[in-house]
Amino acid sequence: MDNIYHTKSCWRCDKLQPETNFLKRYSHLRNERLHICNDCISEEAKVLGESKAEIIGIYTNLQVQFKHRINRGMYRRFWEKALYNSTAQDLRQIS
């Protein structure tokens, strides 16, 4: 019996959206969903040039490893700072 439309807000973009926009990682997180929405995963994959599977793996691990002290600060677009920071070398090639 569950007719409630479940929503969840993304820890990256803060958008409230249907829970189904957040992946469930059964094997690692049991019944928990990722805190980052599918749109933000796609965006990050594009910016970093990694596969979505890679990004999903990173955030799954983050959620598993830091289970008890995870916070929204960990979901910032960390590359933004790097892109505009002249000392950042690693992300230079991103167009």
Ligand SMILES: [Zn+2]
């Ligand atoms: Zn998001």
